[in-house]
Amino acid sequence: MIKSLKVRLLIGQLLLLAFVVSAFASVVYLQMQRLTFADVDGELLVYARLVESELQAPAPPRRPGDRPGDRPDWGPMRDDGSRPMQAANPRRDERNSPRPGPPRDRPAGPVPPWDLPSDLPPDLLQRLSEPLGRRPPGFEPYFVLFNADDERLAGSPNAPDTLWRQPPPGRNRSYDFQMDGPRREIMLQGPRQTRILVGSDVSPQLDALQRLAVMLWLVGGAVLLAGGFAGWLLTGRAIAPIRQMSALARSISASNLSRRMDTQTMDLEFGQLSELFNSMLDRLQTAFQQQSRFVADASHELRTPLSVLIMNAELALSRDRTPDEYRTALATCLRASQRMKALTEDLLMLAKSDSGQIPLNKSSLDLDELVADSIEILQPLANQQDVQIQHRRQPVPILGDRNRLRQLIDNLIKNAIVYNHPGGTVTVEVTRKGERAILRVGDTGPGIAAVDLPHVFDRFYRIDTARSRDQGGSGLGLSICKSIADQHEGLLTVASEPGVGSTFEFSVACPDASDAGAPLSS
Amino acid sequence: MRLLIVEDEPDLREALIQALTEDGYAVDAAGDGSTGLTKALMWPYDLVMLDIMLPRKDGWEVLAELRKEKATPVLMLTARDALDDRVRGLDGGADDYLVKPFSVAELLARVRALIRRTSGLASSVAEVNGFEIDLAKKTVCRDSELIPLTAREFSLVELLLLNRGKLISRTQIYDHLFGEDDDSLSNLVDVHVSNIRKKLGADFIKTRRGLGYLIDD
Numbered sequence: 001m002i003k004s005l006k007v008r009l010l011i012g013q014l015l016l017l018a019f020v021v022s023a024f025a026s027v028v029y030l031q032m033q034r035l036t037f038a039d040v041d042g043e044l045l046v047y048a049r050l051v052e053s054e055l056q057a058p059a060p061p062r063r064p065g066d067r068p069g070d071r072p073d074w075g076p077m078r079d080d081g082s083r084p085m086q087a088a089n090p091r092r093d094e095r096n097s098p099r100p101g102p103p104r105d106r107p108a109g110p111v112p113p114w115d116l117p118s119d120l121p122p123d124l125l126q127r128l129s130e131p132l133g134r135r136p137p138g139f140e141p142y143f144v145l146f147n148a149d150d151e152r153l154a155g156s157p158n159a160p161d162t163l164w165r166q167p168p169p170g171r172n173r174s175y176d177f178q179m180d181g182p183r184r185e186i187m188l189q190g191p192r193q194t195r196i197l198v199g200s201d202v203s204p205q206l207d208a209l210q211r212l213a214v215m216l217w218l219v220g221g222a223v224l225l226a227g228g229f230a231g232w233l234l235t236g237r238a239i240a241p242i243r244q245m246s247a248l249a250r251s252i253s254a255s256n257l258s259r260r261m262d263t264q265t266m267d268l269e270f271g272q273l274s275e276l277f278n279s280m281l282d283r284l285q286t287a288f289q290q291q292s293r294f295v296a297d298a299s300h301e302l303r304t305p306l307s308v309l310i311m312n313a314e315l316a317l318s319r320d321r322t323p324d325e326y327r328t329a330l331a332t333c334l335r336a337s338q339r340m341k342a343l344t345e346d347l348l349m350l351a352k353s354d355s356g357q358i359p360l361n362k363s364s365l366d367l368d369e370l371v372a373d374s375i376e377i378l379q380p381l382a383n384q385q386d387v388q389i390q391h392r393r394q395p396v397p398i399l400g401d402r403n404r405l406r407q408l409i410d411n412l413i414k415n416a417i418v419y420n421h422p423g424g425t426v427t428v429e430v431t432r433k434g435e436r437a438i439l440r441v442g443d444t445g446p447g448i449a450a451v452d453l454p455h456v457f458d459r460f461y462r463i464d465t466a467r468s469r470d471q472g473g474s475g476l477g478l479s480i481c482k483s484i485a486d487q488h489e490g491l492l493t494v495a496s497e498p499g500v501g502s503t504f505e506f507s508v509a510c511p512d513a514s515d516a517g518a519p520l521s522s
Numbered sequence: 523m524r525l526l527i528v529e530d531e532p533d534l535r536e537a538l539i540q541a542l543t544e545d546g547y548a549v550d551a552a553g554d555g556s557t558g559l560t561k562a563l564m565w566p567y568d569l570v571m572l573d574i575m576l577p578r579k580d581g582w583e584v585l586a587e588l589r590k591e592k593a594t595p596v597l598m599l600t601a602r603d604a605l606d607d608r609v610r611g612l613d614g615g616a617d618d619y620l621v622k623p624f625s626v627a628e629l630l631a632r633v634r635a636l637i638r639r640t641s642g643l644a645s646s647v648a649e650v651n652g653f654e655i656d657l658a659k660k661t662v663c664r665d666s667e668l669i670p671l672t673a674r675e676f677s678l679v680e681l682l683l684l685n686r687g688k689l690i691s692r693t694q695i696y697d698h699l700f701g702e703d704d705d706s707l708s709n710l711v712d713v714h715v716s717n718i719r720k721k722l723g724a725d726f727i728k729t730r731r732g733l734g735y736l737i738d739d
Binding site for chain 2: 301
């Protein structure tokens with residue numbers, strides 16, 4: 001299968017053109033042929049009718065010495081073209097014998113077929129040799145007369161040695177024709193079961209037809225060539241945008257994503273395709289930019305704990321230190337290392353879930369049960385921070401990945417505990433509103449300023465750096481929560497009032513009754 | 523010499539303070555941009571070490587606003603290595619740029635160089651009255667014999683040397699030698715001057731009564 005569209009189009013086009021040109025040329029040729037032969041046949045037919053009428057003519061005026069019923073003795077034509085005037089037929093002799101008396105009337109009953117040359121009008125040949133009326137130039141018809149047994153009875157001097165190769169024309173056909181080499185012949189039923197064959201050399205006409213054929217071939221060929229060439233050019237021009245697009249696509253790499261197709265001058269269909277191509281490139285570029293920003297931010301976040309590690313180690317080693325000083329230094333180094341560990345783990349997870357590598361393992365869960373588990377684990381931290389957790393319970397079934405949802409819940413509740421005041425409260429509420437399961441985590445902390453609010457879920461966005469770092473935060477906690485929420489097709493929002501507190505709300509659709517038992521997909 | 527460190531990351535801030543203090547500087551610190559700017563405008567620091575990612579006011583803002591009023595040398599600290607950031611910093615008035623993580627040695631060398639450069643000193647070695655003072659090694663020698671000075675004493679010598687030929691008042695000396703958390707008496711300066719004279723000679727440091735001290739050109 002040929003892969004090139006351009007070549008396939010060209011072949012198809014050429015085939016179609018060839019077909020059309022052939023059909024046209026054939027029609028022209030055949031029509032010309034038909035007309036030519038119709039002409040010729042017409043002339044031949046006229047001549048044939050002439051012969052016929054001569055044969056049917058009453059007996060010519062008697063010449064002296066003729067007796068009634070006398071007919072010249074034509075005899076069958078010999079191979080050398082001569083015609084004996086004698087016949088060896090006794091019956092003929094009988095007729096030739098002088099008979100006295102008045103001319104005999106035609107015998108009653110069916111007229112016997114001519115098989116006797118003597119029956120033929122004596123000067124048929126002579127009469128027919130004379131030019132009859134107007135004939136087209138070069139038109140020299142001949143005739144041959146056959147009897148019922150296919151024997152030649154008579155013929156014009158220019159008649160060739162011809163045979164009628166087909167079955168004799170039936171009664172209901174007026175005439176039939178054949179081609180014998182360069183001659184065209186037609187045959188009629190003549191009177192008294194004779195058959196009249198008239199023909200003519202049609203070489204000039206055949207030559208003309210041949211010249212026509214040659215010309216049609218030449219012109220057809222030329223048309224095909226020209227058409228093919230034009231088609232090639234046009235197809236090339238039509239699919240030029242595809243080549244443009246290929247060249248552009250080839251030139252694009254991660255470092256060179258800013259080029260776009262120029263859609264202004266394009267045809268409609270390619271314009272649409274190009275615009276889609278461009279918008280795909282836009283999305284790719286944004287994704288790449290986001291990614292490199294992420295990588296830059298990540299490496300930035302790692303550099304600070306690294307500085308702490310290096311500086312503390314260097315300082316501890318720069319001179320003799322007391323054991324306490326060493327202990328402090330090592331503790332600080334450990335803290336920094338743990339931060340880096342948490343950061344790299346979070347980063348890895350975000351990166352994986354970005355590229356879709358972590359499939360969700362969905363199962364039927366009770367949101368409230370997850371919350372209860374989380375609170376149980378975090379209670380010691382709350383006690384340490386002197387913060388109270390209030391839990392308003394309501395069993396709400398949802399469909400989700402247990403581990404990841406626990407991570408989300410843990411993060412939200414931990415944040416609420418940490419970003420709080422001593423003696424403050426964390427309110428955890430699980431409810432169901434219509435078709436949605438809702439988790440609300442509120443704190444009585446410092447709140448989030450309006451300017452920061454839209455950015456809290458951004459990666460590495462930090463408001464109170466000292467506090468979050470204190471608790472080993474990586475700056476990614478909320479963006480991980482958002483990522484988990486997105487994976488579950490849920491919503492994660494925040495409302496806050498500085499000085500009063502913040503409330504985070506996670507909602508997700510409840511499974512319908514029809515979902516139970518349906519195959520789980522992530 | 524007195525320095526200000528503006529860095530929000532507590533562990534790093536502590537490490538920086540320790541490194542610079544142990545190298546003989548008086549060090550003040552701030553944990554956010556706002557406080558940092560206030561202190562930088564209030565006191566005559568010999569160098570401000572400024573992180574870029576700061577809460578409340580970021581490093582760029584602090585730099586811009588500081589530069590409107592003071593020419594204090596600024597050393598910017600950052601975790602971002604982008605060329606744009608470096609150009610922005612230097613164009614914005616910073617004197618140098620350090621990318622984290624850095625080693626203590628590099629940090630101290632840069633601080634020294636910046637301070638020396640600002641005072642117009644060509645090299646870190648100077649000669650006064652036959653004494654060779656090496657600011658980098660923090661040594662004073664005479665005929666290759668090392669003369670021990672305390673950290674404070676050396677700091678004072680360094681201050682007068684970096685402002686060689688200029689009169690520095692007692693208060694000024696105090697402000698450049700002690701941090702904000704120091705509540706020593708200002709006449710401690712006189713004590714240090716007297717101790718230095720004992721070790722390096724009476725006219726190592728010249729006095730202008732009522733005006734201040736200086737080391738002669």
